[in-house]
Amino acid sequence: MTHERFEILAQAYGGDIARWPTAERDAATLLMAAEPEFARIVLSDAGELDAALDLWAPVAVSPALRDAVAASAPTPRRRWSLNAWFMRAGVGAGLAAACAAGLVVGVMLSDAPQAPTMDDTVSAAISNYDDLSGLVTLEGA
Numbered sequence: 001m002t003h004e005r006f007e008i009l010a011q012a013y014g015g016d017i018a019r020w021p022t023a024e025r026d027a028a029t030l031l032m033a034a035e036p037e038f039a040r041i042v043l044s045d046a047g048e049l050d051a052a053l054d055l056w057a058p059v060a061v062s063p064a065l066r067d068a069v070a071a072s073a074p075t076p077r078r079r080w081s082l083n084a085w086f087m088r089a090g091v092g093a094g095l096a097a098a099c100a101a102g103l104v105v106g107v108m109l110s111d112a113p114q115a116p117t118m119d120d121t122v123s124a125a126i127s128n129y130d131d132l133s134g135l136v137t138l139e140g141a
Contacts, residue, residue, distance in 0.1 A: 001027035007042050015047030 006028060013020045017028055032039040 001031045003031075003038065006031055006039070010042045010046040014050045015043040015045075016050070017043075 001024070009020055009024055009028065017025055017032075020028060028039075
């Protein structure tokens with residue numbers, strides 16, 4: 001066990017090795033035997049914190065204070081009735097239908113020109129080729 005691991009365990013579990021995880025106790029005992037001064041310092045610091053924490057106790061609350069806090073708590077919300085749920089669901093469905101109708105109308109009214117396909121371009125070039133053939137002759141050259 002390293003010094004750092006020993007210190008971490010002492011901070012987490014306190015100055016009493018009996019509170020430490022069983023798997024860590026044997027290694028901690030060996031480190032304590034090998035370096036008693038280091039172990040004493042680390043465990044005494046952790047023991048001071050343990051003693052301070054053991055002295056702490058929650059403050060007793062008077063019944064009058066408990067009643068005052070309970071009385072000032074917000075009232076629980078009223079549960080939704082089935083009628084109110086259907087009303088909200090109807091509003092949501094109506095909004096969804098309006099969105100869908102707007103999308104359909106927008107697509108139908110759009111005048112977006114479509115780009116000519118490759119077939120249209122080739123067929124237009126071939127049809128105009130015959131018309132231009134009379135302009136170019138070898139006799140005029």
